[in-house]
Amino acid sequence: MSTRHILLGLLATGPSHGYDLKRRHDERFPQARPLAYGQVYTTLQRLVRDGLAEVDGTDTDGGPERTLYRRTADGTRELARWAGEIAPPAPFVTNEIFAKVVVSILSGGDPAAYLRAQRTAHMERMRELTAVKTGPGADLTTVLSADYALNHLDADLRWMTTTAARLTTLTAEVDSA
Amino acid sequence: MRGVGAAGTGSDLRLAWLLTRGSDRREWWRVGLTAVGAGLATGFALGAVAIASVEGQYSVGFGNGLLNQPGERAGVVVALMMLLIPVLGFLGQCSRIGAVHRDRRLAGLRLAGAAPGQVRRIAALEAGLACLAGSLAATIASVVVVLGVWQRPPVVVWAGFALAAVAVPALGAMVSALALRRVIASPLGWVRRVRTARRPGRVFLVAAAALAVLLLMALTSDERGQLGLAQAPLTVFFAVLLVGAGAIWLSGASARLTGAFLAARTDRPTVLIAAERLRDDPWAAARTHAAVLLVTIVGTGFMGVRQALLAALDAEQPLAASRSFYTTGLDLTAAAIAVALLITLSALAVGTAESLATRRRGLAAQTAAGVPQAVLGRALLLETALPLAPAMLLAGVGGMVIATWYATLTGSGTLPWTALLVPAGVYGACLLAAATSLPLLRRSVRPGELRYV
Amino acid sequence: MSNPEPLLAARDLTKAHGRTEALRGASVELHAGEILAVTGASGSGKSTLLHCLAGIVRPDGGSVSYGGERVDRLPERRLSELRRTEFGVVFQFGQLIPELTALDNVALPLMLGGAGRREARDRAGEWLERFGVRGQGELRPGEMSGGQAQRASLARALVTGPRVVFADEPTGALDSLAGEQAMTALVHTAREAGTSVLLITHDAQVAAYADREIRLSDGVVVPVGVTA
Numbered sequence: 001m002s003t004r005h006i007l008l009g010l011l012a013t014g015p016s017h018g019y020d021l022k023r024r025h026d027e028r029f030p031q032a033r034p035l036a037y038g039q040v041y042t043t044l045q046r047l048v049r050d051g052l053a054e055v056d057g058t059d060t061d062g063g064p065e066r067t068l069y070r071r072t073a074d075g076t077r078e079l080a081r082w083a084g085e086i087a088p089p090a091p092f093v094t095n096e097i098f099a100k101v102v103v104s105i106l107s108g109g110d111p112a113a114y115l116r117a118q119r120t121a122h123m124e125r126m127r128e129l130t131a132v133k134t135g136p137g138a139d140l141t142t143v144l145s146a147d148y149a150l151n152h153l154d155a156d157l158r159w160m161t162t163t164a165a166r167l168t169t170l171t172a173e174v175d176s177a
Numbered sequence: 178m179r180g181v182g183a184a185g186t187g188s189d190l191r192l193a194w195l196l197t198r199g200s201d202r203r204e205w206w207r208v209g210l211t212a213v214g215a216g217l218a219t220g221f222a223l224g225a226v227a228i229a230s231v232e233g234q235y236s237v238g239f240g241n242g243l244l245n246q247p248g249e250r251a252g253v254v255v256a257l258m259m260l261l262i263p264v265l266g267f268l269g270q271c272s273r274i275g276a277v278h279r280d281r282r283l284a285g286l287r288l289a290g291a292a293p294g295q296v297r298r299i300a301a302l303e304a305g306l307a308c309l310a311g312s313l314a315a316t317i318a319s320v321v322v323v324l325g326v327w328q329r330p331p332v333v334v335w336a337g338f339a340l341a342a343v344a345v346p347a348l349g350a351m352v353s354a355l356a357l358r359r360v361i362a363s364p365l366g367w368v369r370r371v372r373t374a375r376r377p378g379r380v381f382l383v384a385a386a387a388l389a390v391l392l393l394m395a396l397t398s399d400e401r402g403q404l405g406l407a408q409a410p411l412t413v414f415f416a417v418l419l420v421g422a423g424a425i426w427l428s429g430a431s432a433r434l435t436g437a438f439l440a441a442r443t444d445r446p447t448v449l450i451a452a453e454r455l456r457d458d459p460w461a462a463a464r465t466h467a468a469v470l471l472v473t474i475v476g477t478g479f480m481g482v483r484q485a486l487l488a489a490l491d492a493e494q495p496l497a498a499s500r501s502f503y504t505t506g507l508d509l510t511a512a513a514i515a516v517a518l519l520i521t522l523s524a525l526a527v528g529t530a531e532s533l534a535t536r537r538r539g540l541a542a543q544t545a546a547g548v549p550q551a552v553l554g555r556a557l558l559l560e561t562a563l564p565l566a567p568a569m570l571l572a573g574v575g576g577m578v579i580a581t582w583y584a585t586l587t588g589s590g591t592l593p594w595t596a597l598l599v600p601a602g603v604y605g606a607c608l609l610a611a612a613t614s615l616p617l618l619r620r621s622v623r624p625g626e627l628r629y630v
Numbered sequence: 631m632s633n634p635e636p637l638l639a640a641r642d643l644t645k646a647h648g649r650t651e652a653l654r655g656a657s658v659e660l661h662a663g664e665i666l667a668v669t670g671a672s673g674s675g676k677s678t679l680l681h682c683l684a685g686i687v688r689p690d691g692g693s694v695s696y697g698g699e700r701v702d703r704l705p706e707r708r709l710s711e712l713r714r715t716e717f718g719v720v721f722q723f724g725q726l727i728p729e730l731t732a733l734d735n736v737a738l739p740l741m742l743g744g745a746g747r748r749e750a751r752d753r754a755g756e757w758l759e760r761f762g763v764r765g766q767g768e769l770r771p772g773e774m775s776g777g778q779a780q781r782a783s784l785a786r787a788l789v790t791g792p793r794v795v796f797a798d799e800p801t802g803a804l805d806s807l808a809g810e811q812a813m814t815a816l817v818h819t820a821r822e823a824g825t826s827v828l829l830i831t832h833d834a835q836v837a838a839y840a841d842r843e844i845r846l847s848d849g850v851v852v853p854v855g856v857t858a
Contacts, residue, residue, distance in 0.1 A: 120854055126838035134814050134839070150835055157834045446741040453729040457770075542725040545686045546787070547714030548742060549707075624686045627677070627721065627798075 003035065004043050005082045008052060008075050015056040017066040018044060031129070031145040044069055052078055097156065101163065105174045115164045122157050126150055189295060192286075193302040207274035208307045210527065211349070214268040215311030217520070218261055219345045223319040225257040226337035227330075249506065256513045259475075262421055263520040266468035270524040272304070272353060274531050279303075297354045305350030316342040389419060421471045427571065428466035432564035433459035439563065447552050451559035459564070465528050466565060468521040473572035473603045474579070476514050481580015481593035483507050518603065522610040529561065529614040537621035544622040553622070554615050561611040565604060573600035637662045637826055638683060638794060643692035644849075645678050652678035653689065654849035660794065665820060665827040667840035675849040676830045677798055683828060684717055684796045685709040696794075714739055718787030718795040718825075720816075722802040725783050726771040732758060732782040733767035739790050757785040761815045777808025784816050794826045801836055813839050 010021050010028075018040045026034045047053035052075035056068040071079075097118060104111040132138065133146040163170070228250050283296050291299075316338060323330055436455030443449050490503060533540070540553060580593045636659035645653040652675045660666050660683075670676050681687040683694055685701045694701040696716070704712065719725065726735045736754035741747065758764045761781040763774070771779045780800060787795050797816065801809030817839050820827050831837050845852050 116854065123834065123838065123843055123854070126834060127840070130835075130838040134817055150838065154834050442747075444741070444747045446738055449734060449738070449741070449747075450727060450730070453727075453734070457729040539727065542721055543727065544710075545681075545684070545713065545721070546719045546725050547710050547712070547717070547739065549710045549714075552742065624681050627681070627686070 002082065003039065004047055004052075005079060007040070007043055008047065008071060008079045009083070011053060011069060011071045011075070012079065015068045015070040017059060017068050019066065021069075028141060029145060030132075030142050031149045047075065051075075097160065098163075101167075101170070102174060105171050111171070112164060112167055115160050115167075119157060119160050119164075122153050122160070126153050126157075129153075189298045190302055193299045193306070204274070204278060207271055207279075208303075210271040210274065211268060211304065211307040212311035212314075214264055214271055215308035215345050215349055216315040217311075218264045218268070219312040219315035219341055220319060221257045221260045221264065222341040222345065223316065223338055225254045226341055227319070227323055227327075227334055228257070229254050230331060230334045230337060252506070253509070256510060260513055260517055260520075262418065262471060263468045263517040263524070266465055267520050267524040267527075268349070268352075270465055270528045270531075274527065274534075301350035301354040304353030305346045308346035308349030312342050312345040384422070420474065421467055424467035424470040424474075424568075424572070425463045428470060428564060428568045429460045429463040431568045432463065432466075435563045435567065446548075447555040447559060448563075450552075450556040451563055454556075454560055455564055461532070462525075462528055462561070462564070465521065465524045466568060468517075468524065469565065469603060469607055470568055470572040472514065472518045472521050473569060473600050474575045476518065476599040476603065477573055477576020477596045478579035478583075479510060479514055480596035480599050481577065482583045483511070484593040484595060485580070485584045518606070522606055525561070525607055526610040526613045529557065529611045530617055532560075533557070533614050533617050533621055538627070540618070541622045541624060541627050545624060545627060550619065550622060554618055557614065557618060558608060558611055561607055565607055569600050569604050573597060576600070634661070636660055637664075638694070638696045638828075640679075640683055640689075640694045641692055643679065643682050643689045643694070645675075645682060645687065645689045645691075647678070651849055653682065653692075655692070656846065656849060656851050657692075658683065658844060658851065660826050660828055662793070663821075663824045663826055664842065665817065665829060665840040667829045667831060667837035667843045668846060669831060669834070669837050669843055670846035672832065674846040676832075676846055678849075679846065680796050680798050680828060680830050684719060684794075685712055686719075714742055715790055716793050718790065718792040720780075720783050720787045720795065720797040720800045722799045723776075723779070723783075725786065726779060728771050731768050731770055732763065732774065732779075735771070735782060736786045736789050739786065743790065754785070754789060757789045758782065760819060761785045762811070775808070777804050777811060780804055780808070780812050781815055784812060784819075788819055788823070788825070791823065792825060794828065795820060796828050796830075798830045799832070800829070801831070801833065806835075809833075809836065 006025065006029075007021055010016065010024055016024075019037070021044075022035050022037055022040045025032075025040075044053065048055065048069070052072055053069050054072055056070040059066050059068050097115075100114060100118075101111045103109075104114055129146045129150050133143045133150075138146075231250060279300075283300055286296050286299070287293070319338065323334065327334075432455045436452045436457075436459060439448055439452035440456050443452060486503065486507065543553060544550060576599065577593075577596060580596050584593055638658075638660040640656065640658045643653045643656045644651070654675075656675065656679055658666075658668075658679065668676050668679060678687070682689045682702070685694070685704065689702055692702070696712075701709070701712070713719065726732070727738070730738065733751055733754050736757055737745075737747070737750035740750035740753060745753075755764060755767060758767050761784055763778050763781045763785070766774050766778050766782070769778075771782070774782065780803070784800070787797075795816070800816070801812055804812060813836060816827065819825070827840070829836065829840055837843050843854055845854050
């Protein structure tokens with residue numbers, strides 16, 4: 001996930017300062033990890049360094065002084081390029097669950113119990129997400145981002161179900177290797 | 178080319194056999210009952226052929242001399258030919274047992290790349306083979322009987338026998354191919370059952386018109402304005418067929434009107450279900466109901482004629498023949514009508530059972546949802562009772578007209594009111610025939626049917 | 631888990647179909663207003679459990695109690711009444727009568743309960759409205775899309791104001807969007823009316839609409855893991 005491109009995209013609606021960008025990001029991508037305030041500023045400074053954004057001025061608005069940023073023409077071009085580019089279909093999935101199952105077999109643990117617990121945690125999260133998207137006043141942005149997360153969790157869950165059913169074979173294979 | 182064609186038929190035959198063998202139990206019911214129907218049809222046809230081929234005065238050792246005269250023999254031939262009508266109705270009903278499965282299977286064949294002609298041939302072979310089995314059995318039985326009572330039957334009898342034995346299966350195959358024309362036209366047709374009421378099509382209208390023309394020709398061909406003895410059986414046969422066609426139309430129309438009328442007004446769930454089913458497909462039961470109507474008309478008329486004839490017999494003592502000659506004739510006719518009624522009622526029972534079997538999943542779901550079985554049972558009976566009531570009334574009136582006409586013709590003053598018992602009795606018998614499916618309903622709605630939903 | 635009396639409780643249910651044992655001592659509790667998902671592989675006994683709980687089949691052993699009544703001992707007549715008034719059922723398909731319009735289908739349970747046609751149709755219309763298929767009221771099930779027909783089925787299950795709705799793979803024949811619409815409508819209405827739902831599914835995304843999940847395996851309820 002490219003934070004700099006997402007910030008560039010948020011700047012497309014007009015000049016904005018760092019705090020405002022963070023707030024809008026968290027609103028628009030409700031299921032994504034919230035941006036750290038410091039990360040927003042570092043990213044903005046890099047965008048300025050690369051000539052994709054520039055300082056528009058300052059806005060005091062009664063409170064502390066805030067720097068306003070806006071997009072450059074280069075930034076607009078870069079954003080268009082990135083938005084049209086396909087995302088590489090992740091070749092190396094960091095599969096922590098699988099790693100834990102294998103380690104558990106190697107160290108004589110109980111992989112089945114682990115999978116059950118993991119499944120419960122996944123289901124719990126899926127219920128939360130479903131509650132969010134069926135809750136009163138959930139807009140389409142919320143529903144779609146919840147759906148994205150739900151589908152990924154569901155994929156994990158299905159993988160866990162088939163793995164749990166094949167643990168005996170897996171144990172034999174891991175142990176003999 | 179000829180070699181290819183022969184190989185094609187051979188493989189069609191093999192496919193037809195494979196498909197039939199692999200089909201479920203209900204399809205075996207269809208094959209079995211089709212064979213029985215074909216056997217009956219062949220039997221009646223062979224009887225007609227044998228009696229028709231007797232020439233001139235002849236002394237037959239049974240039937241109180243009823244078969245001795247050409248005139249009376251013609252009457253018996255007519256009766257046998259008329260018995261063919263309910264048998265045909267029965268066959269039509271049998272062809273619907275498991276029809277959904279067969280259609281699906283044949284549609285599957287089409288999707289798998291079979292040519293329309295090939296599918297048609299396979300279906301025709303399936304039905305033709307079943308009919309052939311029944312017709313062979315009937316032929317063998319008839320040959321044994323003929324050889325038993327007739328020392329030296331003429332060649333014409335054997336020729337007629339051979340013709341009838343081949344014609345019945347051929348006819349069965351043709352009808353079956355005709356019935357499948359929708360499946361063949363669109364192999365995907367069954368996937369999404371868009372329900373269109375299957376009203377009698379052009380074939381039906383053309384056949385009815387042809388019958389009317391034949392009837393007119395038969396009536397006008399004799400310059401004396403009277404029916405020649407040779408044409409009489411055919412004329413009556415055609416007339417009855419034409420009335421039958423009218424009865425199909427009548428029962429279909431009465432089903433649709435009753436359905437539409439009640440569906441819009443009723444407050445009762447049973448009536449609503451039955452009425453909407455009638456409105457949805459008023460022609461479903463039309464064939465069987467038509468046969469019922471036909472039997473009712475003939476039966477009511479016959480009762481009237483019988484009463485008038487017996488009164489006339491009592492009045493004029495010096496009779497041309499013994500009294501038993503006439504009463505045997507009457508009894509035989511009554512027996513023929515009873516047989517026709519029995520066949521028709523069987524067809525009705527088969528039709529009701531089949532309609533239940535096709536819907537058993539839906540019915541099980543209804544029961545699971547708390548619709549009491551009694552409601553479903555009553556709806557089932559109403560589906561027979563509702564459209565038959567007005568049609569039966571008309572049939573009763575028709576029969577009474579015949580009876581009254583005959584009564585005035587013979588000058589017997591009394592109106593044959595007893596004949597009115599016939600429509601009432603037939604109506605009751607129809608409800609009983611439909612009710613034979615109620616045990617099947619109880620079995621159909623078992624939750625076991627839900628497991629494979 | 632131990633708070634008030636459950637609305638519906640089954641203990642140690644056993645049921646065999648011929649030689650296959652579908653249930654081998656399953657116990658379930660359903661509380662008022664609760665949405666409970668029953669998950670498990672095909673053939674684990676989910677549907678049989680639902681059939682026993684809803685009084686559609688009698689278990690071979692064990693007990694089913696609903697509001698102080700032993701469902702497994704009720705006569706068939708009372709069971710039909712219970713299913714018609716207190717319970718609602720939704721299957722994958724088949725619960726709509728193909729010859730009746732959607733409106734009449736939904737009105738049917740009310741008419742069976744003695745309501746007049748007009749009154750029943752009016753109320754049925756309101757329920758179709760809630761499920762967003764009011765406009766399809768005069769269509770027959772075969773003329774509707776799968777999702778519309780299923781929403782009409784849900785309306786039919788809920789029209790009598792049941793206390794429990796039993797849904798057996800209600801989205802099984804639907805694509806994911808239609809399934810989501812049907813599930814959202816079901817959950818909203820059930821929560822609004824305080825109806826309990828027993829939801830059978832093999833789809834985790836559907837199970838996630840529930841408050842709680844139990845898993846069946848070979849006819850018994852298996853632990854779903856350590857709850858946080």
